[in-house]
Structure formats: structure tokens, C-alpha cells
Amino acid sequence: MQPTTPLFLQKFSSNAPESKELQRLTSFENVENKNRDTYLDMIRIFINRNHVYRRGHVEFIYSALKNMESFGVQKDLEVYKALIDVLPKGKFIPTNVFQAEFMHYPKQQQCVIDLLEQMEDNGVMPDYEMEDLLSNIFGNRGFPLRKYWRMMYWMPKFKNSSPWPVPSPLPDNIYELAKYAIQRISSVDVQSQITVYQTKEIESSIDDTWIVSAQAPSQKDLLKNHDLKEPVYVEGSFRIWVKDQLVNYFVLKRQPKQHIKTIKDDLDDVSNIRTPIFSFQKPIEKQVQVMQSVHEQEDGVILAVCATGTSTKDSLLSWIRHLEKDGNPVLSDALVVFTLRTGTREVATVNNVEQKQIESK
Amino acid sequence: MLKIRHKFASVSKLSVIRHLSSQSTQPATKETSEYDDHRLREFERISNIQQKVKTKKPQKPPFVKNLFLGIFDTDLLTYPELTNEQLNNLNSKIKQAEMIVQQNEVKECDRISKDFLKRLATGRLLGLQGSQLMGGRELSVTEMCRFTEVISDINLKNSVINNEYLGVQTLVKCGSDNLKRKYLQKIIDGDSLSAFCTVEPLPSKIDVFGVTALRSADGKTWLLNGQKKLVINGSDADFYVVVATTNYIIRDEIREQKFTAFLVERDFGGITSSRQSSVDGVFQLSDVVFENTPIPSENIIGIEEEGENVLSTVYPEYRLSTGPICSVILKNLINKATEHYINASKAPNFLYETDAIRIKMGEFLSSLYAIDSMVYLTAGLVDNYENQDTELESTIVKVFASEQAFMATSSCLDLIGPETSVDKHWCNQLHKEALCQVTLNDNNDNLKILIALFGLRYAGQKINTLVKELRNPLFNATAALKRMWTHRRHADDNPKLDLFLYHHLHPSCVQAAQRLEYCVLRLQYATEIFFTRYGAEVINKHSELRLLGECVIDIYAMAACLGRASRSYCIGLQHSDHEMTLAAAFTVNATKRVKSKLLTIIDGPFVTTDENFRFVSERLFNCKNYYPVHPLTRNF
Numbered sequence: 001m002q003p004t005t006p007l008f009l010q011k012f013s014s015n016a017p018e019s020k021e022l023q024r025l026t027s028f029e030n031v032e033n034k035n036r037d038t039y040l041d042m043i044r045i046f047i048n049r050n051h052v053y054r055r056g057h058v059e060f061i062y063s064a065l066k067n068m069e070s071f072g073v074q075k076d077l078e079v080y081k082a083l084i085d086v087l088p089k090g091k092f093i094p095t096n097v098f099q100a101e102f103m104h105y106p107k108q109q110q111c112v113i114d115l116l117e118q119m120e121d122n123g124v125m126p127d128y129e130m131e132d133l134l135s136n137i138f139g140n141r142g143f144p145l146r147k148y149w150r151m152m153y154w155m156p157k158f159k160n161s162s163p164w165p166v167p168s169p170l171p172d173n174i175y176e177l178a179k180y181a182i183q184r185i186s187s188v189d190v191q192s193q194i195t196v197y198q199t200k201e202i203e204s205s206i207d208d209t210w211i212v213s214a215q216a217p218s219q220k221d222l223l224k225n226h227d228l229k230e231p232v233y234v235e236g237s238f239r240i241w242v243k244d245q246l247v248n249y250f251v252l253k254r255q256p257k258q259h260i261k262t263i264k265d266d267l268d269d270v271s272n273i274r275t276p277i278f279s280f281q282k283p284i285e286k287q288v289q290v291m292q293s294v295h296e297q298e299d300g301v302i303l304a305v306c307a308t309g310t311s312t313k314d315s316l317l318s319w320i321r322h323l324e325k326d327g328n329p330v331l332s333d334a335l336v337v338f339t340l341r342t343g344t345r346e347v348a349t350v351n352n353v354e355q356k357q358i359e360s361k
Numbered sequence: 362m363l364k365i366r367h368k369f370a371s372v373s374k375l376s377v378i379r380h381l382s383s384q385s386t387q388p389a390t391k392e393t394s395e396y397d398d399h400r401l402r403e404f405e406r407i408s409n410i411q412q413k414v415k416t417k418k419p420q421k422p423p424f425v426k427n428l429f430l431g432i433f434d435t436d437l438l439t440y441p442e443l444t445n446e447q448l449n450n451l452n453s454k455i456k457q458a459e460m461i462v463q464q465n466e467v468k469e470c471d472r473i474s475k476d477f478l479k480r481l482a483t484g485r486l487l488g489l490q491g492s493q494l495m496g497g498r499e500l501s502v503t504e505m506c507r508f509t510e511v512i513s514d515i516n517l518k519n520s521v522i523n524n525e526y527l528g529v530q531t532l533v534k535c536g537s538d539n540l541k542r543k544y545l546q547k548i549i550d551g552d553s554l555s556a557f558c559t560v561e562p563l564p565s566k567i568d569v570f571g572v573t574a575l576r577s578a579d580g581k582t583w584l585l586n587g588q589k590k591l592v593i594n595g596s597d598a599d600f601y602v603v604v605a606t607t608n609y610i611i612r613d614e615i616r617e618q619k620f621t622a623f624l625v626e627r628d629f630g631g632i633t634s635s636r637q638s639s640v641d642g643v644f645q646l647s648d649v650v651f652e653n654t655p656i657p658s659e660n661i662i663g664i665e666e667e668g669e670n671v672l673s674t675v676y677p678e679y680r681l682s683t684g685p686i687c688s689v690i691l692k693n694l695i696n697k698a699t700e701h702y703i704n705a706s707k708a709p710n711f712l713y714e715t716d717a718i719r720i721k722m723g724e725f726l727s728s729l730y731a732i733d734s735m736v737y738l739t740a741g742l743v744d745n746y747e748n749q750d751t752e753l754e755s756t757i758v759k760v761f762a763s764e765q766a767f768m769a770t771s772s773c774l775d776l777i778g779p780e781t782s783v784d785k786h787w788c789n790q791l792h793k794e795a796l797c798q799v800t801l802n803d804n805n806d807n808l809k810i811l812i813a814l815f816g817l818r819y820a821g822q823k824i825n826t827l828v829k830e831l832r833n834p835l836f837n838a839t840a841a842l843k844r845m846w847t848h849r850r851h852a853d854d855n856p857k858l859d860l861f862l863y864h865h866l867h868p869s870c871v872q873a874a875q876r877l878e879y880c881v882l883r884l885q886y887a888t889e890i891f892f893t894r895y896g897a898e899v900i901n902k903h904s905e906l907r908l909l910g911e912c913v914i915d916i917y918a919m920a921a922c923l924g925r926a927s928r929s930y931c932i933g934l935q936h937s938d939h940e941m942t943l944a945a946a947f948t949v950n951a952t953k954r955v956k957s958k959l960l961t962i963i964d965g966p967f968v969t970t971d972e973n974f975r976f977v978s979e980r981l982f983n984c985k986n987y988y989p990v991h992p993l994t995r996n997f
Contacts, residue, residue, distance in 0.1 A: 126997075159996060160996070267897045268896050268897070270821035271825040272818075272821070272822075273900055275818050
């Protein structure tokens with residue numbers, strides 16, 4: 001464990017009674033305005049106070065790393081560079097092979113490795129300037145520099161590996177986040193269309209919020225062919241993470257259909273290849289069995305997904321009505337059951353004819 | 362004259378009786394000179410009728426489909442001929458037709474009008490295959506192709522040919538006598554125009570046709586609903602031939618559609634059409650919408666729910682008609698380019714003496730030579746054999762002709778240079794016309810796949826047991842080992858040529874004939890390998906199907922060229938030595954193409970780049986647009 005209170009402070013306070021500086025230093029925790037500027041001020045003060053020896057820099061760095069999140073600078077490359085810059089240049093560079101291999105100034109090296117590790121955890125990618133900095137402090141054979149090189153090999157590779165890229169930094173706006181989340185979920189079907197509805201367009205709605213909804217044409221077809229005797233369910237809320245942000249979403253689904261086991265044709269039998277006299281599309285082998293769409297899963301058939309601004313049942317009701325207007329007229333007659341994980345659970349048809357309690361899930 | 366009258370009487374007693382009776386009921390006062398005139402013309406028309414005696418050889422197994430099995434019917438190398446009498450007759454008729462077509466009002470006309478149709482009707486250029494009693498010509502397919510060449514000179518050729526090959530043909534071949542009397546007569550007289558509606562906006566399901574017709578309660582009328590796209594003559598036509606879905610057969614959750622062909626008059630109501638201009642800006646395509654259009658039951662063409670039969674009777678010849686059209690496009694291209702280079706050359710730089718020009722022009726010549734050979738070979742097959750299956754051959758002609766015309770015109774644009782950048786340049790115009798032929802009604806890319814599938818369906822029936830054996834080598838170990846030995850030369854890409862095709866050609870064609878033979882044998886081998894690898898899944902392997910289709914096209918073209926050149930050389934036609942060279946040149950190039958394409962199929966998907974392309978385009982559809990980042994992008 002790193003010392004929570006820098007040791008040097010007590011020592012320093014007994015030798016040099018400049019209480020004003022002391023107070024500032026102790027109080028990474030006590031700073032009133034915690035932001036990037038005050039954080040950098042703290043570093044500057046440390047450097048200026050003792051520019052010859054800079055005693056206790058390791059403890060200072062550990063303490064600074066610990067408080068990064070509260071200042072909101074944990075993703076700021078400049079801040080990390082400023083912290084590394086605290087270390088003296090030249091002094092720690094090994095001068096022979098043994099020093100190089102046996103971790104010259106281990107405490108300092110370990111401290112910077114920890115700093116780099118924290119950068120990595122926060123997804124901050126170093127730059128070339130940092131390489132110069134590290135090589136000036138620890139030399140080309142220093143462990144921090146080796147760590148740096150490994151980071152520069154892997155981090156760019158991972159940076160763009162997500163198939164659903166989101167901007168960095170993430171927008172604060174929950175609406176934008178919801179759009180990213182729904183986009184990601186609905187990407188199972190290339191044809192999915194994302195529509196944004198406003199609840200206020202539905203007359204009887206209480207909430208005034210947005211609904212990000214996604215539905216693919218094949219889902220519309222599935223809903224169109226839905227047997228009205230069976231209910232459709234609005235389920236949720238489920239959670240999806242957009243980077244470190246949580247978004248709640250809901251699905252409209254129905255019970256899975258019992259699949260008729262169709263006998264797969266004998267692939268060795270080539271005596272009956274069907275050809276149309278002409279076709280506007282490329283012919284595909286379609287005689288074998290009805291293709292299951294990706295929306296028909298074992299535990300249910302997903303008909304649509306959405307995220308709403310308030311995640312309330314009222315907004316979901318508005319969603320159903322919007323879907324109904326938007327090419328799913330079946331929903332006006334279908335029995336829609338809300339099985340929500342929070343709040344009361346009720347059955348409701350969209351036209352509010354029937355409402356009854358159902359047991360909680 | 363007596364003899365002719367006798368003929369007339371024997372051809373149709375019915376119409377004679379009708380004439381006599383109309384004459385007898387006519388009041389005496391109405392018999393004016395005008396009526397006499399009419400009667401005279403009628404008499405003249407009827408007396409011109411020549412009874413066509415068609416003797417056909419018995420049906421043969423389909424020629425090109427058999428190539429997939431490595432069977433080469435050497436009749437294919439005997440280039441079809443007309444008798445002297447037929448040819449002289451045809452030539453004199455063609456001369457008359459050309460006179461009509463060369464009239465400015467006909468040739469330059471760019472909007473369908475009554476006057477235009479009437480002019481064609483007086484030249485008897487409408488309803489060419491219709492009964493002679495109605496004023497048609499009852500042409501054979503070969504003669505029809507020759508006429509199509511003539512018609513291809515006019516601006517509105519697509520409209521006329523579409524009317525001819527789809528509208529008239531449907532009525533002639535499948536229509537009832539009633540429909541023929543009611544509608545065909547009007548077409549032949551130039552009083553009305555037909556349109557054929559097939560293409561539709563892409564349906565959401567895998568259904569072929571979204572347009573539906575429902576029988577009304579009394580069963581006497583049908584109600585037509587839906588939209589047809591890109592209908593040639595769609596806005597000018599007086600009646601439409603519409604193929605619509607009339608029934609679904611549901612078997613194991615799989616819907617199968619049943620089509621019926623209807624003849625719909627514009628006056629039936631509920632029909633709206635909107636015009637669009639075609640690529641070459643000459644003829645017009647329309648979207649036609651039917652809304653609750655009532656159709657009487659007697660307007661069904663052919664048999665109810667047998668619409669597919671109507672399509673498969675009419676379509677082969679329609680596809681064949683692309684051949685003569687493209688042949689004329691290419692002929693114009695070659696003639697104009699030749700003229701251009703003769704005029705553009707100034708001493709001492711004679712452009713026409715340069716390699717660059719000569720080689721290109723030679724390529725164009727061999728393309729055109731191949732198209733012409735294929736058209737008349739195919740037409741001959743249809744004419745000479747009873748009920749011959751030529752769906753594959755005619756589809757090949759459509760694809761080959763339009764593709765060659767398109768490639769030739771585009772490379773000619775490049776050859777001539779900057780001056781073709783102008784929209785009105787003749788070469789540009791020809792290029793656009795060729796483009797129309799590529800995409801009109803059914804596009805080449807689909808057809809190539811279809812060509813391969815036509816062949817594979819046929820081959821699959823014949824070699825089913827072999828394929829089963831090959832696909833299960835562990836159960837048939839002896840057969841598998843035996844095959845490794847018997848097919849060892851195929852594995853080395855050096856099959857033993859044992860078809861002896863050169864026996865049926867002029868001796869100087871030996872090399873070319875052996876190339877053709879090599880291609881046929883390799884095609885058979887590739888088919889077997891292809892089946893062995895994918896079994897019934899071949900239908901999904903579009904990339905290989907496309908290649909296979911292209912190979913068959915080339916092989917058929919080679920056979921046609923060789924047959925024609927050899928015939929010309931043997932009977933000593935003018936320029937026949939050049940024909941031999943043209944055919945030889947074509948064979949060399951085609952063999953090269955076939956060889957590499959078949960090798961791709963034989964080697965399988967992992968030596969090609971197909972797998973890579975599949976991988977990269979999967980990502981494309983996930984990203985929905987071009988996804989690689991800009992070349993200047995930095996990551997850190």
C-alpha cells in the first residue's frame with residue numbers, strides 16, 4: 001500500500017515552518033474547487049517549493065494518482081505528463097549493465113509503472129512526448145519505458161476494436177447514449193430502423209419525453225402475423241453499458257413459436273435443382289425450410305426494442321401507440337402485457353379496456 | 362391465280378364464308394366504288410398468301426445443356442441454311458421492309474404515334490408472326506431475326522420489338538382464337554399497341570410477383586391489383602399483357618405462387634401510368650399501376666395458373682431478339698469508326714495503319730462475327746428441330762450479344778478519345794443503346810447465373826448417382842480410387858481429346874476444333890467437381906455459377922463461329938478466308954478465358970479471393986457505407 005499521507009510532510013513541517021504551503025500540500029483532499037486547474041496548481045506548487053531536491057516526489061505522485069478521479073482528471077494525458085515531469089531528469093539513468101538489469105532506483109521506477117498502469121486502466125493512450133520524458137528520466141533501458149512501449153503496441157490495437165464505436169469522451173446527454181445503445185442492440189439486423197418518437201404526440205400520455213425505438217421490417221412482418229389470441233409482452237428494464245454508462249432498455253416480445261421440424265433435403269441429391277424462367281433477385285435455395293430470422297430466439301420472439309427518457313410505464317405505453325401508428329396496426333387489437341421489473345406490474349390493452357394485476361415476475 | 366385461290370380456300374374456309382355472307386346481306390345501295398376498292402385490296406392481300414411448309418427434324422436432346430455432360434452433338438457444327446427459294450423470298454421481303462424503315466418519318470420518329478404505327482402496318486412490319494390471313498407474315502424464327510435487324514435501324518426499335526416479341530408472340534403462341542381475333546388483328550393493322558408487364562418493385566417476400574388478381578364472386582371477372590415497373594410502351598399501349606399471382610399453394614409453410622397471364626385493356630379502368638425516359642433517351646418506360654382493374658375471364662392467356670408456361674414460351678425468342686439488335690449496334694459502330702479513321706488520317710500519319718486501331722477494330726469484328734453466328738445458329742436450331750429446347754441457347758445470345766456490344770462501344774469511346782465526351786456523339790449514343798440492351802427486362806448478371814442453373818438442372822438429373830457416389834468417397838472407395846486413375850489427365854489440366862470434333866469441320870480448323878473440344882471436356886469435369894463439392898447447395902454459389910455461365914457462353918460462341926466459318930470456307934463465300942481467321946482468333950481468346958475460369962471453379966473457393974470479398978462485404982452491410990477510414994487518419 002502507498003502511504004496515505006505523505007511522510008515527508010511531517011518532516012518538512014518540523015524543519016521549515018512555512019505553514020501556508022504545508023497546508024496546501026496536505027490537502028489534495030481538502031481543495032475546495034476540485035478541477036484540472038487546481039490539480040495542476042498543486043503539482044506546480046510542489047515543484048516550485050523544493051526545486052533542488054524535490055524530496056518525497058514518489059509519495060507525492062502516489063497521493064496525486066489517488067486523488068485524480070475526484071478532480072476529474074483521470075482521463076487527461078497532460079496531467080499524467082505533468083506528474084511524470086515531477087521526477088528529476090538524468091539522475092535515475094543507469095550507467096552500467098547491472099544497474100539497468102536490476103532496476104536502478106526501484107521505488108521511483110515502480111511508482112511510474114503504477115502511474116502508467118493507471119493510465120492504461122483509464123484508457124489514456126500515451127504520446128511520443130511521454131516517451132522522451134521517460135527516456136530522459138530512466139534512460140532507454142528503464143522499466144517504465146519498456147512498459148510504455150508495450151502500451152504503445154497494444155493500446156492502439158484495442159482503441160478501435162469495438163464494432164460499435166462511440167465518441168470519446170462520451171456525451172453527457174442520456175438521449176445520445178440511448179441512441180448508441182439501441183443502435184448497438186438493433187445491429188443484429190442490418191435492416192433495423194431507428195426511430196425517435198416524442199410521447200407528447202400521444203394525446204393521453206402523461207410524460208413528456210423521447211423514445212428511441214428500433215424495429216426491422218422482418219420484425220414488422222412477425223408482428224403482422226401474430227396470433228391475436230396470444231398476448232405480446234413489454235419486458236424490461238434490461239441493462240446495457242455504453243462504455244461506463246448504464247442505459248435501460250425495454251423489449252416487445254412474444255412467446256416463441258413451436259418450430260415445425262422440417263426435414264432437411266438430402267444435399268447429395270442434385271436431381272431436382274429448381275430454376276425460375278427469370279428472376280429479379282438472385283435465386284436462393286429456399287425449398288428446404290423456412291428461414292428463421294435472427295429475431296426468433298429460443299426464449300421468445302423479439303418484435304421491437306426501445307429506450308425511453310423516463311423508463312416509466314406511461315412512456316412505454318406511448319411507445320406501443322407510436323409503434324401501432326408506425327406500420328403495426330395489429331397492436332391496436334393485441335393484448336399487450338407489461339411485465340416490468342420495477343414499479344407495479346399490470347396488464348393493459350392499449351385501448352385501456354382491460355386492466356388487471358398480474359403476479360410480479 | 363386459280364392455284365392461289367385454291368390455296369386460299371383450303372387455308373381457311375371459315376373466313377371465306379364470312380366474306381360471302383357479308384356480301385349477301387349488304388344492301389345494294391351501299392355498294393360504292395370505295396367498297397370495291399376495299400375488296401380489291403383484301404383480295405390482293407389474300408392472294409399474296411404463300412402457304413408455308415415447315416418440315417422439321419425430330420426433337421433432339423438440348424444441345425448446350427448436354428455440354429455440361431461432355432456430350433457434343435456434332436449437328437451443332439453444321440451451320441443451318443435456308444433453301445434458295447426461301448432465301449430469295451426473304452431477301453425480296455427484306456428489301457421492301459427496308460424501304461419502309463428508311464423513310465424519315467419512320468426512322469427518326471421518337472414518339473409512338475398512330476401515324477407511325479400505320480406506316481409500319483402498311484409495310485406489314487407489325488405482327489410479323491401473326492397469321493397471314495390477318496395480315497401478318499407467319500415468319501420463322503430465322504426470318505424473324507433478319508427482320509429484327511431491319512427494324513433495329515429505327516429509333517423506336519425497342520418499342521416495336523417489344524410489341525412484336527412479347528405482345529404479338531404471347532397472343533400468337535398462347536392466345537385463344539377469340540383473343541387473337543379481338544386484339545391481334547388490331548395490332549397488325551396498326552390500330553393498337555401492346556405492352557408486356559413483368560418487372561415489379563422488389564417485393565418484400567421472396568415472391569416473384571406482387572401483383573395479384575382475385576376472382577370475383579361470380580367467377581366471371583378478375584380484379585387486378587398492384588404495380589408493374591419499367592414497362593416499355595406502358596403509356597402508349599392500348600392493352601397490356603400482365604402476369605399476376607392468382608393462387609398460393611402452401612406446402613410445409615412454404616408458399617409457392619401460381620401465376621396467370623391476363624390480357625388487360627387500358628379501357629378496363631383503374632390503370633394509371635407514369636412515363637420515364639430510358640438511358641438512351643429514345644424510348645420510354647412507364648410504371649403502370651392497376652387498381653381494382655376488372656378483367657373478364659376470357660381474357661386469360663393460355664390456361665389459368667399456367668402463367669409460367671406463357672413466360673417460358675415467349676421469353677426465349679424475346680431474349681434471342683437482343684442478338685440482332687446488338688448486331689446492328691455493333692455494325693454501326695464498326696462502320697462509323699472505320700469511316701472516322703479513314704477521314705481522320707492525314708498523310709503521312711495514317712491512323713488506320715497503326716497497330717492501336719487495327720487490333721481494336723479486329724476485336725470488334727470478331728465480336729460481331731460471333732454475335733451474328735450465334736443468332737442464326739440458335740434461330741436455325743429453333744426452326745429445324747421439332748419443339749427443340751433452346752431456352753439456354755437464346756439466353757446465351759442475349760447475354761453475349763449485349764455484353765459484347767457494351768464492351769465494344771465503351772472501348773471505342775476510349776479509342777476515339779476526347780471528342781466522344783459530348784453527349785450527342787454517335788459513339789456515345791451507341792454506347793447508351795448497348796447499355797439499354799444489357800439491363801432491359803432481365804439483366805445479364807442474373808442471366809449468367811440462370812444459364813449455369815439451366816445446365817446444372819439438366820446435368821443434375823443425369824449424373825445424380827455419380828454425384829452421390831463422389832460425395833461419399835468412403836462408402837464408394839473403389840469408385841473413388843478408380844476415378845482418380847481415370848481422371849488423372851483431367852487433374853493435370855490435360856484431358857484426352859476424344860470427341861474428334863475436327864472430323865466435322867474443314868481440315869484447316871483442326872487446332873480451333875481441338876480448343877473447343879478441350880473446353881467442352883473441361884466443362885464437364887468442372888461440373889462434376891462443382892456438384893461434388895456443394896451438392897444441392899450449388900444454387901447458392903453465385904460466384905461460381907456466374908463463372909460457369911460465362912464459360913458456357915464462350916463455348917457456345919466458339920461452336921457457332923467455327924461452324925459458320927467452316928461452312929463459308931467449304932462453299933467458298935466471299936471473304937471466307939478472313940472468316941476463318943476471325944473464328945480462329947475468337948477461339949484462341951475464348952479458350953484462354955474458359956481455361957482460367959474453369960480452373961477457378963475446379964480449384965475451389967480458397968484459392969480465389971471470394972472468401973476475402975465475402976468477409977469485407979459482410980462488414981460493409983453492418984456499417985451501411987464505405988467503412989475504411991480516410992488515408993490521412995492518425996490513431997495517436
